[in-house]
Amino acid sequence: MAIETEARWVPIAVSCDILDGTVIPARLPTGPIAVWRSASGSLYANGDRCPHRGMRLSQGFVRGETLSCIYHGWRFGADGACQKIPAHPKVSPPKTINCGPLPVTEANGVVWGAATSPVDAPDQFVGHDALRSLVVAASTDAIASACEGEWVGEAIAVTLGGQNTILLLNPYGPAEVLVIALVPRGLTAPDLVRVSTALEALRRSAEAVGEAA
Amino acid sequence: MTPDSVRNAWYPVGLLSDLNPDGKESLLLGETITIFGSDMGEPRVECGGRGLPVVPRFGHLWTSLGAPDKDLFTIPEADHPDRTLVDVGVVRVKCSPLRAVENFLDIAHFPFVHTDILGAESHPEVSDYQVKIRDDVDEVWATKVEFYQPQAAKSAGGGIMTEYMYRVPTPTCSILYKTCPPRPGEWDVIALFVQPLTEDLCDVWPWMALFDDESAMTDLIHFQQLIFLQDRSILESQIPKRLPLDPAMETPTRADLTSVAYRRWLKRQNYTYGAQLVAG
Numbered sequence: 001m002a003i004e005t006e007a008r009w010v011p012i013a014v015s016c017d018i019l020d021g022t023v024i025p026a027r028l029p030t031g032p033i034a035v036w037r038s039a040s041g042s043l044y045a046n047g048d049r050c051p052h053r054g055m056r057l058s059q060g061f062v063r064g065e066t067l068s069c070i071y072h073g074w075r076f077g078a079d080g081a082c083q084k085i086p087a088h089p090k091v092s093p094p095k096t097i098n099c100g101p102l103p104v105t106e107a108n109g110v111v112w113g114a115a116t117s118p119v120d121a122p123d124q125f126v127g128h129d130a131l132r133s134l135v136v137a138a139s140t141d142a143i144a145s146a147c148e149g150e151w152v153g154e155a156i157a158v159t160l161g162g163q164n165t166i167l168l169l170n171p172y173g174p175a176e177v178l179v180i181a182l183v184p185r186g187l188t189a190p191d192l193v194r195v196s197t198a199l200e201a202l203r204r205s206a207e208a209v210g211e212a213a
Numbered sequence: 214m215t216p217d218s219v220r221n222a223w224y225p226v227g228l229l230s231d232l233n234p235d236g237k238e239s240l241l242l243g244e245t246i247t248i249f250g251s252d253m254g255e256p257r258v259e260c261g262g263r264g265l266p267v268v269p270r271f272g273h274l275w276t277s278l279g280a281p282d283k284d285l286f287t288i289p290e291a292d293h294p295d296r297t298l299v300d301v302g303v304v305r306v307k308c309s310p311l312r313a314v315e316n317f318l319d320i321a322h323f324p325f326v327h328t329d330i331l332g333a334e335s336h337p338e339v340s341d342y343q344v345k346i347r348d349d350v351d352e353v354w355a356t357k358v359e360f361y362q363p364q365a366a367k368s369a370g371g372g373i374m375t376e377y378m379y380r381v382p383t384p385t386c387s388i389l390y391k392t393c394p395p396r397p398g399e400w401d402v403i404a405l406f407v408q409p410l411t412e413d414l415c416d417v418w419p420w421m422a423l424f425d426d427e428s429a430m431t432d433l434i435h436f437q438q439l440i441f442l443q444d445r446s447i448l449e450s451q452i453p454k455r456l457p458l459d460p461a462m463e464t465p466t467r468a469d470l471t472s473v474a475y476r477r478w479l480k481r482q483n484y485t486y487g488a489q490l491v492a493g
Binding site: 032048049051052053054055056059069070071072073085086087088089091097 | 324325326334446451452453467
């Protein structure tokens with residue numbers, strides 16, 4: 001059922017990778033999205049396409065509580081409605097012009113997005129925080145088999161760099177996956193570096209598994 | 214099947230100053246062509262062993278895969294002996310050839326894409342202008358286009374209200390006539406000649422015929438390349454890649470009337486190469 005697929009939280013980014021006043025590209029199973037944090041720190045997501053001329057909004061710019069398209073400066077608010085068309089400063093944009101706002105939320109330092117509003121909150125990983133993300137050019141099965149981890153729902157639990165690590169997966173395609181690693185809260189910097197290095201090694205071996213298959 | 218309107222159109226395939234007697238391969242509408250220069254000044258183009266029609270004009274070699282039903286357009290204004298003719302070169306862009314032309318017809322992006330050169334964020338307004346499809350010549354024309362420009366040309370000393378005219382004589386080429394800062398009353402001519410390699414890959418050959426005695430040729434080329442590279446970052450990011458001819462797919466405003474006429478003109482002549490006909 002399409003509804004079940006769309007009303008589901010998908011891990012899309014690490015919270016600290018989206019600074020106040022910036023926008024980044026991200027992906028849901030339904031397509032590319034733009035995720036942005038306003039000047040006051042509120043997080044928003046919408047379709048990654050300006051309704052005017054199809055430009056990617058993730059290449060736009062954030063000012064105050066709005067996101068603007070880089071092509072013609074069309075300005076969109078938190079509700080996705082177009083607030084301003086700079087070429088026609090005296091015209092109020094019709095309410096029908098909208099860039100399609102999407103549900104987005106944060107937990108454990110992870111940004112979660114969905115195509116339609118899920119009923120429940122995203123999975124909680126008590127005592128864990130996001131460390132980093134990386135894109136692996138392999139299937140989710142290749143990643144699981146390369147790290148010999150255990151499936152926990154849609155995530156993988158694995159020991160990396162000596163730490164209990166949780167890998168959240170967002171498959172971009174059959175052989176491309178966004179991986180977000182969560183580690184126990186309060187680790188020292190050298191511990192974090194070890195996990196990060198182990199994650200890089202995991203990427204190489206998962207990609208090698210994929211190539212051998 | 215590629216429609217006749219697509220096969221019979223004229224396309225630029227290289228600079229006359231850069232032809233090779235031994236032949237150079239290129240692509241036109243997805244087909245491999247070979248372009249031969251000649252010491253005798255008679256360039257030719259072949260496709261699958263067949264000779265194609267050629268016309269050397271505006272510093273470029275032009276050809277067609279079909280049987281063109283009209284002559285390659287002319288730009289009479291460019292013949293003035295005082296003009297500096299500038300072969301800007303080639304920029305390969307991963308976009309529909311039609312998206313490249315449409316972007317060239319657009320002024321509303323100047324403040325955001327060519328910030329503080331062709332436009333300023335403090336002056337984003339596009340006032341009303343005139344657009345028509347001229348049936349006598351079968352060309353799209355936009356006139357009385359006015360826009361504030363901080364640095365309209367290499368030769369401009371400061372911000373000015375620039376007047377523009379746009380002309381689309383063939384689906385993948387557009388000519389812009391704009392206020393010439395050193396010669397009030399004359400127009401600078403800036404053209405965009407687009408070679409469709411495939412439906413979503415093109416070689417863009419900008420060309421200019423300017424009144425500018427001051428600037429070095431290198432600086433004129435650099436200025437135009439800077440502008441076009443700013444455009445390329447946009448052109449390679451638009452979704453969908455092909456130009457939507459279905460009006461419901463995108464949202465034009467009054468500032469986009471040239472693009473609206475251009476899309477309508479393409480549809481009318483069934484020029485579908487690089488276009489998307491239905492929303493998808």
